[in-house]
Amino acid sequence: MNTTFDTLGFTEIKDMLAQRAISPQAREILLALRPFYSESELRRNMRETTQARQMLDLVGQPPSPVMERTEQCLEKAVRGEMLLPEEVEGIGMFLTAVSRMRSYLERGKTSGIALAYYTENLHPLEELREEIGRTVRSGQVDSFATPCLSRLRRELEALEEKIKEKAEGLLRVKKSYMAESFVVQRNGRICLPVKKEYKSRVEGSVIDRSSSGATLFIEPAALSRLREELEVLRIEEDCEVRRILYQLTDEIAGYEEVMRDNLRMLVKLDVIFARGKLSSDLGAVEPEINTDGRIELAGARHPMIPAETCVPLDFRLGGGARGIVITGPNTGGKTVAIKTVGLFALMAGSGLHVPCERADICMANQVLCDIGDGQNIADNLSTFSAHIRNVLDILKRVTRESIVILDELGSGTDPAEGMGIAVAILEQLRESGCLFLATTHYPEVKTYAAGHEEILNARMAFDRENLKPLYRLEIGKAGESCALYIAKRLGMPDDMLEMAAQRAYGGISRELKTELRLEEGPKVRLPKLPSPTLEKMQNRKALQNRYNSFNRGDSVTVYPEQVIGIVVKPEDDMGNVLVQVKKEKRLINHRRLKLKVAASQLYPEDYDFSIIFDSVENRKARHQMGKHHVEGLVVNAGADGE
Structure with a gap:
């Protein structure tokens, strides 16, 4: 199936979806998206995509869900480990995102959008969110979290200021003994820079010395006592901070199930709104879904082709007709047409909107395709061998509920044998009852299709006057002899055209003669243009004859x-x-x-x-x-x- 996804462009669609998601969890879900097998599940997802599109059109973009590391922090809290201040703050930001998403959805209730009622599954936990906001700010426990912490930090601040003033006073008093005119910190202690020879003049402990050894950094004894008081206060402060964080951690762990529900809902909404954003960006519409084996597209546009160059496709298959054989000139848009149908089937089956005016698309248990040359150098397979291998694998898997897409059926080998193989493959698909689309150049395949009411002929329209493809699919009409017509317009003589028609169709009908405007009577042959002649080397005998000129x-x-x-x-x-x-x-x-x-x-x-x-x-x-x-x-x- 992944090969089909790549070939038809569904992998690119999933990448586009992932780019429109915010959370890593939603991106992972969207990259794993596949068509649904359950009709009820598909219809529910399709409704959600439609409602997300309605919300986007009505209210604008949803708030971004903040979920980074939320799940890891929650698991840590449940294990009983203390959350750090920044982790607690992250939980608070997550709850704020829940609250904002809830407010966003509330605005859709007035328009009767069912998706808006997912507010019932979002719980912002206002009290916990407010407590976190009051307790933790900028990655730290706020000083006003508790009266005790507030007091301890005031005392710490006052004591630190007292130590600083004491140190600066000693510096001024003993200025003559100092190597510098300012106090320094060494190993977390405030020290005086004392000249080595005056060590005994300053009472205190040597904490460090300069690289030259000429300066000693001494913590005065008076400051040592104050520092010990400071350390006791810091221990008390740390204990209070930990108590506060453990209390918050315990409260968060107590809301484990609610938090997990919020996480799941935000991820779900991120996925749904990513589908809605893609619908909006592509100008897509909700397709009707059926299980009757019917595909109808009006004004379908391939999402990978720029809108200014894309020719809309009108397509219809199902009911009495189960297959379509498309013929027409190269570069006429046959491959783009069948890829568009296959891609739309995958998108609709995955609950996505499709870029067109209107669509009615059946569910399929699998979309099988053989497009491109498929040549595998490692396996030493020719283009024809690769096609046959893929087609045989498709025929083994196909059921009545499948959609099969085959490009250039029977190509890459002897034309007569390739035509026979193409007809045999179509017969197998016809008997399976699946929906199938095939492109071909063989006129005999058009004849085969015309002989079975379940198969329709179709062609890509061609502008004969300007010799340009129109990229428009015309169902019910066999491909016309564009190659002969183009050759006629480009100057091929009638005798060559008659021989070409004889070889291609076993004869030339009156209609084809009229279409090609072949003249009766003597045929004008292709005129010859002057050409240069070769100068060949003369042999020895010719040279001898030339020498005998005297x-x-x-x-x-x-x-x-x-x-x-x-x-x-x-x-x-x-x-x-x-x-x-x-x-x-x-x-x-x-x-x-x-x-x-x-x-x-x-x-x-x-x-x-x-x-x-x-x-x-x-x-x-x-x-x-x-x-x-x-x-x-x-x-x-x-x-x-x-």
Whole structure:
């Protein structure tokens, strides 16, 4: 149940209640608040909340009950231990609070508020309160508590003054022997500060000495006798004070039962008025309570949502319908709606008012919910696993008197299987006879709900023109195809919309075509926008083709010298070109070359380049070897590479 309290926000409501209580006992009771199982107990608590609200509206805030340590002091008195003056004074303040609460409640009797008649259970014990007020003040027994104490304190005061005057007289007479010009106190005794060398000149007892040892603090013999008289008077005073406190303690213990009744009643009233204060602060109303399994809310406002942004909820469930399936777009307010219903059921079942215009809420033996992803990393559970575990636990506990709230039913898994599981869960809830609310996105679940009269479809309203959720629940209407409509408004072509509808619903109805304004005939396809192209790295073969851009006989410019050369041999694998520059053949990287005139423009197609690149000797040797083999004849091919 605590998980449900946290999920639905009831724990926060209890914290708000505790903040409005004054006493620690009332805060403890409010933090432990739970829905009632007894109808008579619930109705009594609800009446008390209503009457507290009436008193607050009529008379204003009640007086603060002063109960700090009252119970501990009472128990101490009953044990026979003497109460200290501040403890007796605390009992007096408690009785004053009882008297003030009684006067506050009396003002409600004229308006016929039944809560006001709790005055009959409050007993301010006027005589004891007045005696405490007369005897103890500011944490001390007052001097006028008894004639004896008054006399003793007068004698003490006179004797203390006499001792002071005597000491100051001795100080003046023996001024030359003194280290200081004033009397001092050491160990509770009045002493003279005598120089060490004059110790024998002052009759009395050495009580203390200075850190240097140069000054002795001596209590004169004449003062010693007076001090002894003072101590006797103080003992007599202490005995009288104790006698008075024991007498008051005994009187307080004699009213033990009345005091405990007062304590219980002030705590009870603190609890009741905390509920009334919350009702006032939330602008809440008393809900009607029924046991017929019926929930009706008009203008319900979730207490955790600011009033300026909260959209009121109208809700109705019960009678013939036992369940509601809510569909609609994300962020449309489905979860807030079901949480509001669940929270109101907990609040009303605990005797609290609910923030709405009108409410009729049934009692429930339990409110069970599965909201949020519930993922448990420690247990290595997925979101879907966590949902199923929670739902199965709910199905084990649910009875006809339960309220069940499920959010995103069947989500977190394969859509087809999730839809089937959602329907199976709803069927179990339907057979249990409980009240249930579920949110879903599956269209098949809407179809299932439509086939059972005990289940209603509902949707969250959506502003199609502005593409905004309205956060308003519409019961009796299945969720509309907002996703398709939004896609249409945002520019999705008709052919894509038709395919989406086909996949989602197994076909597209005439109503949906009209709703989406799908055009007949050829469909306009989604236009393509210009996009950048990738620049891929070329492979080695492509590089080789690029290198072969120079041919034998091409006239080229060699950089950076900017001299003219003739290509002897095209690029090799390393991109180097053999170029003849001024009868010298050089290997030059192709990047340093620029084509000046192609060979095809300089020479005929069958031109013999050996005329340019070979020496006369090489050409002759080639000519002879072309006719027949000549022993010892060598052709030098190193220069042109052939």
